Amino acid sequence: MKKKQLLFLHIFYWCLYFIKEVLEFNFSIKKLNEIYLIFSATFFFTSFCCFYINYFWVVPKFFDLNKFYKIIIGYFVSVFCFVIIRYSVEETLLPALFGIRNYAEGTGLAFYFYDNIYFSFITIFVSTVLCIFKLYSAMEAEKNILMTEKKDAELQALKTQINPHFIFNSLNNIYSLVYQNSEKALPAIEELSRLLRYSTKDLEKPVIRLEKEIGYIESLIALESLRIKNPELLVFEKNINNPDQEISPMLLVPFVENAFKHGDFRNKGFELKISDGKGFLHFYLHNFKNNRSKDDFSGIGIENVRKRLEILYPAHQLSVHENESEFVVDLKITFPHENH
Numbered sequence: 532m533k534k535k536q537l538l539f540l541h542i543f544y545w546c547l548y549f550i551k552e553v554l555e556f557n558f559s560i561k562k563l564n565e566i567y568l569i570f571s572a573t574f575f576f577t578s579f580c581c582f583y584i585n586y587f588w589v590v591p592k593f594f595d596l597n598k599f600y601k602i603i604i605g606y607f608v609s610v611f612c613f614v615i616i617r618y619s620v621e622e623t624l625l626p627a628l629f630g631i632r633n634y635a636e637g638t639g640l641a642f643y644f645y646d647n648i649y650f651s652f653i654t655i656f657v658s659t660v661l662c663i664f665k666l667y668s669a670m671e672a673e674k675n676i677l678m679t680e681k682k683d684a685e686l687q688a689l690k691t692q693i694n695p696h697f698i699f700n701s702l703n704n705i706y707s708l709v710y711q712n713s714e715k716a717l718p719a720i721e722e723l724s725r726l727l728r729y730s731t732k733d734l735e736k737p738v739i740r741l742e743k744e745i746g747y748i749e750s751l752i753a754l755e756s757l758r759i760k761n762p763e764l765l766v767f768e769k770n771i772n773n774p775d776q777e778i779s780p781m782l783l784v785p786f787v788e789n790a791f792k793h794g795d796f797r798n799k800g801f802e803l804k805i806s807d808g809k810g811f812l813h814f815y816l817h818n819f820k821n822n823r824s825k826d827d828f829s830g831i832g833i834e835n836v837r838k839r840l841e842i843l844y845p846a847h848q849l850s851v852h853e854n855e856s857e858f859v860v861d862l863k864i865t866f867p868h869e870n871h
Contacts, residue, residue: 537665544657548575570633573620574650581613581651582658590662606655613651614644698727704758704791715757722754733780741812742774745805747784752803755791764800771807776866779843783814785836786860790818793858814862820855840864 552571589612593605618640621633634643701723708716726747733739749767756762783805790801801818833851840847844864852859 533668537661537668540661540664544661548578566631569625569629569631570621573625573633574617577613577617577620578651578654580616581609582654584612585609585655585658586662586665590659591666594659594663594666609655609658610644610648610651613654614647617647617650618643701726701754704755708758713758719754719757722750722757726750726754736780738777739780740774741771741776741778741807744778744780744783745769745771745774747781748787748803748805751784751787751791759796759800761796761798761800764796764798766800766802768803769805771805773807776807776812778812778864778866779839782836782839783862785833786814786816786862789833790816790858793818793820795819795821810866812862812864812866814860814864816858816860818858820853820858 552575589605589609593601593608595601622638622643626632705716705719705723708719733743752765752767756765759765787803790803794801795818799819801816803817804813804815806813837849840849840862844866846865848861848863850859850861852861
């Protein structure tokens with residue numbers, strides 16, 4: 532419950548209280564005198580003080596559904612506060628100032644306490660209900676903040692895992708080119724440097740433009756094609772109508788990186804298609820696998836993407852088909868409405 536709504540409920544309660552007092556004043560002819568006004572004012576003062584003592588101190592301190600005895604103690608603490616305040620005003624202050632008192636002189640404190648259990652009930656009940664609303668709203672707000680922080684921390688951890696994995700594979704490729712004394716080694720290092728500048732800057736952002744994510748993929752293909760004898764086998768088709776659509780960074784790249792790491796490019800390549808429509812993105816990748824066994828780092832990027840998709844785009848559809856010779860990824864992301 533928002534603060535404005537709680538404030539409205541407080542104002543609404545006290546408005547009802549005054550309406551009740553006005554109606555009692557107008558329809559009870561025998562009470563039309565100054566003494567009635569004095570006692571009404573003192574009772575309002577007592578109710579007001581008890582209401583907010585209960586609201587700000589008693590309920591937060593004593594209300595515990597797992598310990599019912601604390602709730603009972605808290606209730607009688609509030610009644611005691613009501614009795615002390617009312618007795619101090621009506622049975623001590625008023626007799627000294629005006630020579631009047633609400634109860635007959637000589638009324639015992641036990642009866643006074645018993646009688647005011649009834650008079651204090653509405654005040655304590657309404658105050659407790661509003662305080663519980665406040666405490667519950669605060670707990671829900673804190674819970675949402677913690678969930679958001681946990682989600683952000685998890686996403687950041689997943690993204691930071693992707694980057695070292697990508698660097699490891701790219702350095703392997705460049706190492707092979709350097710080992711072969713290939714003239715493609717320097718352009719490969721330059722391309723990797725450009726990719727790292729992009730990824731270092733953008734990985735910390737929650738979202739980037741779709742055009743930039745696809746730019747990563749194009750740079751990755753350019754980098755990997757330097758080591759492939761037949762780069763024309765790499766088929767990449769894109770049909771993007773909304774390049775400004777926002778997407779989580781490095782969400783699509785791991786699929787492409789995985790294809791290059793485990794793909795067979797001797798006389799085979801891969802087929803990559805990326806297209807978008809109103810509120811969705813379609814990503815399709817098909818590549819042939821080599822016969823080498825996977826190393827310990829295999830699959831880290833793909834698993835991270837799965838987890839990030841579950842968190843960020845729960846309405847996505849991901850199909851991963853793998854056999855001994857082929858690997859196919861078919862992904863459709865439905866973007867939240869606020870990103871349209």
